[in-house]
Amino acid sequence: MQNFLDTEIKFLQGVGPKRAELLAGEAGIRCYRDLLYYFPYRYEDRTKFYKINELEPEMPNVQLQGRIVSYYSEGKGSGKRLSADFEDETGRIRLTWFRGIKWIPDTYPAGREYIIFGKPGLFGGKINIIHPEIESAEKREERIVSSFQAQYSTTEKLKNHFITPKFISRITGTLFKTMNFRVPETLPAWLVEKYHLMSLHDALFEVHFPSRHDLLEKARYRLKFEELFYIQLNLLRYKSHRDTHVKGFVFGKVGDLFNRFYYNKLPFELTNAQKRVIKEIRKDLGSGRQMNRLL
Incomplete structure (x- = not known):
């Protein structure tokens, strides 16, 4: 399944080598996975037919x-x-x-x-x-039709070769029809259940071919949640690595310069919260760990 999503976009029906080169150069779409994650920037309501x-x-x-x-x-x-x-x-x-x-x-x-x-x-x-x-x-009638027509970012070069939002929508529909499996879930089952998240496969489908406005919002929420979740997870990974592998300079004691300024030069009395923060900073400086603190 993963290998299928890494298939070069030129092999998707309706694309071919020339269009694949344009999609890669202008939109960064090089494989099936890139196409699934090339999200619309807005939608047009196609529910009404006029006379x-x-x-x-x-x-x-x-x-x-x-x-x-x-x-x-x-x-x-x-x-x-x-x-x-x-x-x-x-x-x-x-x-x-x-x-x-x-x-x-x-x-x-x-x-x-x-x-x-x-x-x-x-x-x-x-x-x-x-x-x-x-x-x-x-x-x-042969393609996937949505009441809300997805509009994708394109460039003048893509438009000149008739690679329009409609074309991108059509080949995305072709990809979904080609897949004989559901896109594998990337979040733990307990997390999906706890926060009542839409499945990844359904979210990707709904964001490209919304059936209802409320389902579109749930799909967007799921995809935003996942992106922010992994950003936060990555930050925690960096923090863990920094805490365990990176050693900072150790300041074992407070010098006379600080003490003279604190006791003799400081023109006002610090609040209890400010005193507490100074103690925490002194503790951090003596720990040998990097300190990241916003004051």
């Missing part, structure tokens, strides 16, 4: 399901663009692309049912969505 007759300019991102009727090219030179008529039972809008003009009609043939996501705008007096996300309604 075309409900759309208005300047609405936030909307999700529609309908059919691409036809494609046609417009403009010339640098202003050349690809447009498509998209319709449902309530009306028709225009979709526009300035990039991907050559491959989009072949990838998403006219006459089929699609789900699109994007921000409506107004162009030429008509509702228009520029560079919408588009997905075959048929293929959507």
Whole structure:
């Protein structure tokens, strides 16, 4: 199981050597484990489907399901663009692309049912969505679908090679479908039970494909708990090593310089708490151990 998670990302279906090189260089995703721990930075609510007759300019991102009727090219030179008529039972809008003009009609043939996501705008007096996300309604049923669409950090270089948040979500879903085992637990069973933590496998799945908001919060809590737990454990390990292996300078007695200052020069009376701390410091200085103290 551990060896499987260390498999190079290029062997995951849909990735390949070229995309693997980009994912490694731009996002630090080199193996399956890296992909599982490449967490979304936000989520978009994809629970609602709008009808075309409900759309208005300047609405936030909307999700529609309908059919691409036809494609046609417009403009010339640098202003050349690809447009498509998209319709449902309530009306028709225009979709526009300035990039991907050559491959989009072949990838998403006219006459089929699609789900699109994007921000409506107004162009030429008509509702228009520029560079919408588009997905075959048929293929959507084949992949892991979440009501809250995960959004992942990408770079301009990744986007130029069509490695988008949607692509990262898709290959993450492919990875979960490929695994024939649950991700091994990293925390002791008693600790998981004591703090009512979600299992690691379920937390990783929910953080990528949330089914409900409350489960997403539980997944986040589990992953944050684990990270802070191991940070604290590592700090304790360093402290234990320091206490047992590192020897500090030993100051066996208090010198005359300190005594003269304390009894003759100090212009105020110390509080009992301050006196106690000074005694503790004197004890530490005579112990031979390193002292870490915040005053």
